[in-house]
Amino acid sequence: MSDHAEAPVTPVEAHEPPYYLAVFTTVRTQEQSDYSETNARMEDLVKDIPGYLGMDHAQTPGGLGITVGYFRDADALTQWRTDAEHRAAQRRGRAEWYQSYTLHVAKVERSQGFTREVAQSPAAG
Incomplete structure (x- = not known):
């Protein structure tokens, strides 16, 4: 079950x-005491x-969670990684909330998207 049910069902553009990007699996x-509150704060x-x-965000029924954060440049990612409140949440995550995790950071060289246009239905009459 995901803590992100209220999030829009569209990917980041x-x-x-x-x-x-930072991929946190x-x-x-x-x-999970206080996890939802801390996650919302982060x-x-x-x-x-x-x-x-x-x-x-995505969550499998089996419990695997994936969060992908997108950042314009390495400085923005570094600022997030070194934020004091974020660091405290990381420590608590290792101590309490995570059985395991991986973090992958990558530089995006290609990016594209697609959105299906919603067809207008003819007026009934």
């Missing part, structure tokens, strides 16, 4: 490369970072 423990906090472009 494609941006002009280069930019950076997790398996959580049974101990989502609010990262939005204040100049160069933050957005975030996508």
